Amino acid sequence: MNLHRTLPATLAALAALTLASGAMAQTPSPANTVPVKNIVLVHGLYADGSSWEKVIPLLQAKGYHVTSVQNPTTSLDADVDAVKRTLALQDGPTLLVAHSYGGMVISQAGDDPKVAGLVYIAARAPDAGEDYPALTRRFPAAPASAGLQWGADGYGRLSEQAFLHDFAGDLPETQSRAYYAVQQPMGKAITMAKTTVAAWRDKPTWYAVSTEDRTINPDLERFMAKRMGAQTVEIPASHVSLLSRPQDVASLILQAAAGKSAG
Known part of the structure; x- marks a missing residue:
């Protein structure tokens, strides 16, 4: 055996194997292997837990235990605490949406x-410590x-025009006006908040991009979804x-709860 010839070839093969293993390790798994029985829904700004009123019955019809959190939207810490209190009440693996x-x-x-997995619906997904x-x-x-207005009370709200046209622009007017009537103000602390954890780095993730979004740029949504390696629709x-x-x-939430790829 010619060691001078076989050793470089062996080292090259090992290097290729190492690179391939590294690439595989960086590829997020699309599947969640833990059976999920609970789904916890988290609303965004200018809204409350009723945002999910049309989605909840569709999930319940499939046998899931569903809870919609009521976030105070006064600060990130307060909202995280509200979600953690809800998680504490769940009796098994839970999908956070x-x-x-x-x-x-x-x-x-x-x-x-x-938490067995995370689903983002036209949602922010900053990295830990990132300035969103x-x-x-x-x-x-x-x-x-451009429609965000700050009141003398220190809380922010969307103007009616911005809410109806840019936030909920594809709802029938009667629905968008009813939604506007329950708009929840935003605490100023939220504008300066940074997460200290990016759970999407360790948990399976799914993302729904809203292609006609006028509140978060759809290309920003695509960037965040791609960065986290999310199963995306x-x-x-x-x-x-x-x-x-x-x-x-x-449909996307049910796919995530079942640990399936999007699509």
């Missing part, structure tokens, strides 16, 4: 051992941001796909 700003909340709270407003500036501004909807396209949103 978030809309919009709620994505920050589940990224922080999702390291709970009960700075991230948004890498993309053209979404029109809804695109829904032709406004920011509130959970209300305008509940069947599509529920």
